[in-house]
Structure formats: C-alpha cells, structure tokens
Amino acid sequence: MLINEFSREVLTFHAMTLSLGLIVAGRFVPRLSLPSWLRWGLAGLAVVVSVRYLVSQLISGSTDTLEVPRPVLVAINWLFAFVLLLAIAQVALDVVTLLRSIIFRRWRRPAGWVRPGIGLAALGLAAVGVSQALRVPPPRIVPVVIRGLPDALEGYRILQLTDLHISPLFDRDWVAGVVEVANRQQADVIVITGDLVEGAPADRLADVAPLRQLQAPDGVFMSPGNHEYYFDYDTWMEIFRDLGIVPMVNNHRVIGRHDAALVLAGVPDPTALALGLPGPDLAAALAAAPQDAPAVLLDHRPARALDAAAAGVDLQLSGHTHGGMIGGLGGVAASLNGGFVAGRYDVGGMTLYVSRGTALASGFAVRLGVPSEMTVLELTGGS
Structure with a gap:
C-alpha cells in the first residue's frame, strides 16, 4: 500500500x-x-x-x-x-x-x-x-520552556541540523562550512533530524567526511529521514556510525547532567516500511526511559506530533517541510505535514519545533522569503 x-x-x-x-x-x-x-x-x-x-x-x-x-x-x-x-x-x-x-x-x-x-x-x-x-545558514537561537526542567539542565543547548541533502550541489566544501559554524555554537549536543544524504555511499563519501569534525560534549545523533532509505540505508547507517554520528532508530539515550537526566529519543521515517524495515515505534523508542526526565524526540516528519505529546515527550524536533521554500507556499507544505510547516508550535503541552532546513533537496534548491536555518534550542524552566 x-x-x-x-x-x-x-x-x-x-x-x-x-x-x-x-x-x-x-x-x-x-x-x-x-x-x-x-x-x-x-x-x-x-x-x-x-x-x-x-x-x-x-x-x-x-x-x-x-x-x-x-x-x-x-x-x-x-x-x-x-x-x-x-x-x-x-x-x-x-x-x-x-x-x-x-x-x-x-x-x-x-x-x-x-x-x-x-x-x-x-x-x-x-x-x-x-x-x-546555497548559503551556509547562520545560527538561530530559539528558547524552549520545559516545565519542571531540572536546574542542572537550565540553558542546555541542543543544536539541530536537518535536511542537509549532501550531494554534488551541497558538497564537501558546503558541509565543511556548516560544521565550522555548528562547532562555534558550543552546543551540549548536536542532533540531525534526517535527510542527511542524496546519492550512493560510493559517490558521497568525500562529501560527508567533514561531518566527522562535529563536536559536542554529549555527542552527535541522527534520526533517519526518507532520503536515507532511497540510497543503501544499511550502508549509510554504518558510515554515520564511523563518522561518530549515532543513529537513533526506535531507541533512546539518557544524558546525565550532575544529578539530572535528559532523554534523547529517535524514530525512523515511515518510508522504512516500504523496504520491509522497522517503521516509527514511539513506544519502543521510549521504553524503559526514566519517567521523571524531560524527553526530546527526533522525528524527521512533524505530522505525528500529537502522538509524541500523548506519550509524554516534552520537545519534538523535526524537519522535512523545508519551510515551504517560497513565501506563500507554506500552506501547501503544511497540508502535507499535519498542519505544521516551520517554527515553534504548542502541541498538547509539548513544544514542536519544525526547522526550515539547513539545506534542501538538490533537485529544487530555491528559497524566497523562507531562509535556511541552523537552530540552537536553549532549554529553560521558565520563570
């Protein structure tokens, strides 16, 4: 089907x-x-x-x-x-x-x-x-209020990259530029919410190589987007691991900060089902996660945000929409993605942040009034 x-x-x-x-x-x-x-x-x-x-x-x-x-x-x-x-x-x-x-x-x-x-x-x-x-986007700082955030996590910085679409258009030099700007943000953790690559591994190895230089104290993580499944998915997952990027496929990691913890979970794109691979399973991704720790979910597509909110996720990070790419076309992208297109949303008490994308598909690389972004989400418990 x-x-x-x-x-x-x-x-x-x-x-x-x-x-x-x-x-x-x-x-x-x-x-x-x-x-x-x-x-x-x-x-x-x-x-x-x-x-x-x-x-x-x-x-x-x-x-x-x-x-x-x-x-x-x-x-x-x-x-x-x-x-x-x-x-x-x-x-x-x-x-x-x-x-x-x-x-x-x-x-x-x-x-x-x-x-x-x-x-x-x-x-x-x-x-x-x-x-x-084609530009390397400047950082965009976005504060995110999480009720009950432990003091030890106040000001915690999550840098989100998404929809890099590394290709002959967004090539090694462009990737190196993104990595340089990303590392200057001194984020606590770096996450990539899908669509890292376009092309077969043999064609893209040199272009993805600069990703090895991404640096964050708590690591670099990614959730698969639909494009990961178009080009030898299993090989790409191994390459990402070799580059120091941890794939999050229906699992989670607990990040410790003194006496506090943060749950970082990820689910794959539904395109996996067409290849007979595991599709998104939020219950599996959060299984055995500490209930009292704030949870951040990496999900390439924003459409399932209500399910994440119902499961107790505090912050969902997504991409996929490219923000609509051209001003005035956001409604089209939103209609295909559960009503979400770009920016911050309150979904059942959960914050959903949909990035406009660090790049976009190389087959239609144009932006008018919808700039690309590299997002730094700063967690706060609020006043």
Whole structure:
C-alpha cells in the first residue's frame, strides 16, 4: 500500500511540474515579440526543464540527485525556478487581464513591455532564490520552556541540523562550512533530524567526511529521514556510525547532567516500511526511559506530533517541510505535514519545533522569503 501511494505521489508530482512548463510554453512564450524559431526553442526548453525530475529519475533512479558538476546543478535549479516563477506570473497576468477586461467591458491585452519585464524579474528572482538556498545558514537561537526542567539542565543547548541533502550541489566544501559554524555554537549536543544524504555511499563519501569534525560534549545523533532509505540505508547507517554520528532508530539515550537526566529519543521515517524495515515505534523508542526526565524526540516528519505529546515527550524536533521554500507556499507544505510547516508550535503541552532546513533537496534548491536555518534550542524552566 505504501509503495502504491508513493507511486501515485510521484506521478502527481511529475504531472504538476509538467503543467508549469506547458503554461510557460503555451501562454507566455508565444506572446513574446521574437522570431518564431526562437519562440519554439524557448517553449521546448521550458517543457524540458519542467520535467527535469522525470529525466533525473530515468537516468539516476532518483528525482533529486544527478551526478554532474556543481555548476551544472546550479544552472538547472536556476532554470527550473525561472520556469516556476514564469508560470505563476502568467497565471496572475491572466487573472488581472480578465478582471480588467470585465471592468472596461472589452478585452484589454497587457502592454508589450509587460511580458519582457516579467521575464527579466523572474530571471533575477530565480538567481536570488538559488543563492539563498546555497548559503551556509547562520545560527538561530530559539528558547524552549520545559516545565519542571531540572536546574542542572537550565540553558542546555541542543543544536539541530536537518535536511542537509549532501550531494554534488551541497558538497564537501558546503558541509565543511556548516560544521565550522555548528562547532562555534558550543552546543551540549548536536542532533540531525534526517535527510542527511542524496546519492550512493560510493559517490558521497568525500562529501560527508567533514561531518566527522562535529563536536559536542554529549555527542552527535541522527534520526533517519526518507532520503536515507532511497540510497543503501544499511550502508549509510554504518558510515554515520564511523563518522561518530549515532543513529537513533526506535531507541533512546539518557544524558546525565550532575544529578539530572535528559532523554534523547529517535524514530525512523515511515518510508522504512516500504523496504520491509522497522517503521516509527514511539513506544519502543521510549521504553524503559526514566519517567521523571524531560524527553526530546527526533522525528524527521512533524505530522505525528500529537502522538509524541500523548506519550509524554516534552520537545519534538523535526524537519522535512523545508519551510515551504517560497513565501506563500507554506500552506501547501503544511497540508502535507499535519498542519505544521516551520517554527515553534504548542502541541498538547509539548513544544514542536519544525526547522526550515539547513539545506534542501538538490533537485529544487530555491528559497524566497523562507531562509535556511541552523537552530540552537536553549532549554529553560521558565520563570
């Protein structure tokens, strides 16, 4: 059943991206004052760019990862963002044109400069969006109140990374930059809430190597995201262990601070079920954990936050949504993730924090109004 649902989601996704290209090719390009051969070429390019995910899946088996040089991936993302923005602009232009025509009671065509102006603006915005996506994010400090927090844990710092999507786009140099900024935060513990990698282990070993330098007194932990299951899951788990990163798969660790304790638990992504691997089991993750200790849960997806709150978790850390990536699209991401998209939520007395992501999938690396983040959560008992 899960495999069938995943297949339907993939087909729907390809149909949606193709529709973007068709809007640009059929509505925007034909109305440009250009030679016909150039209009046909631009229309064809828009359609090809819009189905780049399908092309990638046919070539590499993944909608995201193409093993090509980084500048090529940057260009592909820029063009895809350009097509997306043009499609949105064309729909908006059609609506405005229709309204103006109704008001003036005759068909009012847009002025000749409108579409060229839209094209130039979309090119620039696409470039800005890709640039924002590729940055190493600065730290974001987020205080989290946990009722009854022991004094020994006051000010405890948890650094959350998520959705690194290490790939030819987010490569070794980028990872090294993230590690450098992360280590400067002097966190007590570092957690990575899934989607660390894109690609086969043999292709990514050099790119993930800087993760070995992550340093925190209480260790570095990760919970698997859906992307971990797309590329040789078992091998990746061993590689993470070799890098000093502890996978949290339906288990927990008790972190001691003087006479106090903190429970750090993790569950895997439901994608595991499609491969016959253990899916998320919150009861198993918290089994035998001290009842009087505050509990922090690493769960790649935020949608199950109510279950975590009911189980007595005090803080759930998630990612997966990328914050919606483009301002105004957060509602779409929220609808697919239990109503959660980014930031802090109170869920049945539990704090849920959904990171916008330290990076995002290399197949659509664009951010507009939704910056990436590296989050430092500071625990406090409040006043």
